Amino acid sequence: MVPDRLAKLRDELEKELTVNILPFWMNAVDLRNGGFVGCIDHADNIDYSHDKSVVLNARILWAFSSVYGRYKDDRYMEPARRAFDYLYEYFRDREYGGVYWTVDCKGNPSDTSKYLFAHSSMVYALSEFYRVTKEPGALEWATGIFSLIEDHGHDKENDGYYDLFSREWKLAENKKSLGSQLHTIEAYTNLYTVWRDPDLKSRIDNLISLFMDKIIDKKEWKFRVCFDGEWNCLSEVSSLGHNAEGAWLLYEASSISGNTGHEDVEKAVIMIIDNFMNTALDADGIVLYELLPDGSYNSARQWWPQCEAMVALFLAYKLGGREEYTDSLLKIWSYIQKYFVDTGKGWFSAVDDNGKPLSDGNKLGPWKCPYHNTRACLRLISEIDQI
Numbered sequence: 284m285v286p287d288r289l290a291k292l293r294d295e296l297e298k299e300l301t302v303n304i305l306p307f308w309m310n311a312v313d314l315r316n317g318g319f320v321g322c323i324d325h326a327d328n329i330d331y332s333h334d335k336s337v338v339l340n341a342r343i344l345w346a347f348s349s350v351y352g353r354y355k356d357d358r359y360m361e362p363a364r365r366a367f368d369y370l371y372e373y374f375r376d377r378e379y380g381g382v383y384w385t386v387d388c389k390g391n392p393s394d395t396s397k398y399l400f401a402h403s404s405m406v407y408a409l410s411e412f413y414r415v416t417k418e419p420g421a422l423e424w425a426t427g428i429f430s431l432i433e434d435h436g437h438d439k440e441n442d443g444y445y446d447l448f449s450r451e452w453k454l455a456e457n458k459k460s461l462g463s464q465l466h467t468i469e470a471y472t473n474l475y476t477v478w479r480d481p482d483l484k485s486r487i488d489n490l491i492s493l494f495m496d497k498i499i500d501k502k503e504w505k506f507r508v509c510f511d512g513e514w515n516c517l518s519e520v521s522s523l524g525h526n527a528e529g530a531w532l533l534y535e536a537s538s539i540s541g542n543t544g545h546e547d548v549e550k551a552v553i554m555i556i557d558n559f560m561n562t563a564l565d566a567d568g569i570v571l572y573e574l575l576p577d578g579s580y581n582s583a584r585q586w587w588p589q590c591e592a593m594v595a596l597f598l599a600y601k602l603g604g605r606e607e608y609t610d611s612l613l614k615i616w617s618y619i620q621k622y623f624v625d626t627g628k629g630w631f632s633a634v635d636d637n638g639k640p641l642s643d644g645n646k647l648g649p650w651k652c653p654y655h656n657t658r659a660c661l662r663l664i665s666e667i668d669q670i
Contacts, residue, residue: 288609288613289339289667289670290667292612292613292616292663292667293663293664293667293668296616296659296660296663296664297660297664298662299583299620299624299660300350300656300657300660300664301354302626303414303624303626303628303629303630304629304630304653304656304657304660305347305350305359305653305657306627307628307629307630307646307653308343308346308347308362308629308647308653309358309361309362311647312321312362312365313331313388313566315331315388316388316389316390317364317369317370317390317550318332318335318340318366318369318372318373318410318533319337319340319343319362319365319366320333320388320647321333321334321335321339321388321576321647321648321649322333322645322647322648323629323645323646323647324642324649325474325509325631325632325640325641325643325644325645325646325655326408326640326642327628327646328377330424330511331388332388333388333648334385334386334387334388334393334394334649335373335385335386335387335388335390336384336648336649336650337370337374337382337383337384337385337401337404338400338401338404338652339647339648339649339651339652340348340366340369340370340374340649340650341366341404341405341407341408342361342404342652342653342654343362343366343412343652344363344366344367344370344408344409344412345404345407345408345411345412345654346654346657346658347359347360347362347363347366348363348408348411348412348414348415348654349411349415349654349657349658350661351363351415352411352414352415353664353665354660356636360415360416361413363412364507365425365458366408367409367412367421369390371384371407371424372390373386373390374386374457376395376397376450379450379451379452380396380427380431380433381397381401381402381428381431381452382401382402382405382428383395383396383450384396384397384398384401385649387458392629395446395450396449396450396455397447397448397449397450397452398446398447398448399432399436399444399445399446399447399448399463399466399467400446400462400463400466402428402431402432402436403432403463403466403467403469403470403471404466404470405424405425405428405470406425406428406429406432406470406471406473406474407466407469407470407473407474409421409422409424409425409428409472410422410425410470410474410476410477410478411473411486413425413477414477416573422477422478423584425474425478426474426478427440427485428478429474429483430473431452432444432467433486434521435452436463436467438459438512441512441513441514442489443459443464443491443493443497443510443514443612444459444463444464444467445458445459445512446458446460446462446463447457449532457511457512458461458509458510458511458512458517459509459510459511459512459514460508460509460510460512461498461506461508461509461522461529462496462524462525462562464490464493464494465506465525465528465529465532468487468494468532468533468536469492469532469536470489470490471483471486471487471536472487472532472535472536472539472540475487475540476539477602481507483632484540487539487542488540488542488543488571489541489632490536491533491536491540491542491544491548492544493539493552494529494533495544495547495548496505497510497514497597499551499555501551503521503558503602504554504557504558504560505521505526505558505562506521506522506525506526506529506555507531508520508521508522508525514620519576520573520574520576521562521568521573521574521576522572522573523559523563523571523572523573523588524563524570524572524585524587524588524591524592525573525590525591525593526555526559526563527556527559527563527570527591527594527595527596528560528588528591528594528595530552530555530556530559530595530598531552531591531594531595531598533548533551533552534548534549536550538551541554548594549602552599552602553599553603555597556596556598556599556608557599559592560596560607560608560611563588564591564611565582567614567618568614568615568618569589569613569614569615569618570582570584570588570589570592570615571583571584571588572585572588582636583633584622584634584635584636585632585633586619586623586630586631586632586633586655586656587655587656589615589618589619589623590619590655590656590659591655591659592611592612592613592615593612593616593663594658594659594662594663595660596608596609596611596612596615597609597612597662597663597666601666618638621638622634622638625640625646628646629646629647630656631644631646632645632646632647632648632651633643647666
């Protein structure tokens with residue numbers, strides 16, 4: 284990839300991040316009820332009555348903490364602080380520990396279930412907030428949630444992490460998903476960068492082994508997505524965006540932990556990304572949503588797989604040097620700019636085959652957060668700067 288293409292990509296990413304993505308989220312504060320609003324639909328209508336999700340608020344905290352870490356602009360610390368304060372005041376379960384899944388628009392608990400995903404999201408966000416503020420309470424909260432995950436979420440007999448628990452931390456279903464394992468290793472890796480605890484390193488290395496031994500399908504070089512408690516695979520669906528995201532997160536975890544099997548991890552990651560290149564992209568080079576067991580596709584075009592694909596493809600380019608990776612990345616970025624970006628108004632979450640925004644897709648919601656696109660922009664800007 285020639286330098287001028289890299290420079291152009293970098294400048295476009297930074298402009299999109301600072302001029303469109305971040306201002307949209309900075310304007311999403313809930314001036315009626317506190318915190319941030321719970322839903323903005325595809326046509327920019329705000330639903331002030333919507334429940335607020337812990338994942339949304341944690342990812343707002345992560346995004347603005349990370350952005351502040353790069354730009355040191357106090358404008359970005361304000362949303363991070365707002366998210367931290369709201370999470371602390373309204374999402375903490377002061378009786379049983381951990382965080383609620385959702386609160387209503389006034390901050391009252393509405394779904395008190397304990398999802399592992401919610402707690403890993405909190406560890407990821409709190410460790411990032413601590414990195415840029417050095418606020419002891421943030422690290423204490425993050426490490427406390429780490430202990431809760433290990434005490435209640437970890438399967439001591441068969442290993443891995445269960446998905447769902449009651450408010451009192453009683454196991455609600457005998458299921459382990461790719462998402463729970465993936466976002467736990469993501470969170471633990473980020474926590475390890477600010478808290479070099481030997482037990483935490485051991486858990487990261489154990490998760491890497493789980494991915495290598497049980498989660499990666501080494502015949503098709505993809506991630507299996509769903510298991511029972513004994514690691515019997517429950518679904519043959521291939522989640523294409525997660526194949527990209529999982530590949531680079533696994534590589535990062537192995538790199539940061541100093542895992543002794545890093546060379547094998549790197550080989551596996553390249554195989555997964557190469558398989559992703561061969562199976563996940565449509566004729567226009569855009570990431571589809573799922574590959575089904577019968578060989579057909581769920582061809583939904585969602586925003587987040589495009590972002591994760593760009594990060595994974597750039598990693599593969601760094602490791603392998605083949606420009607086909609960056610050629611594919613640039614196709615995806617061009618598509619994002621043309622169809623997902625709503626200039627001055629954030630991003631659409633999903634579009635149809637013709638690039639038209641889907642009316643049932645929100646610009647802000649429980650799962651539509653400033654996370655995948657902010658992270659992709661920040662990481663690629665940093666990677667290109669280093670090159």
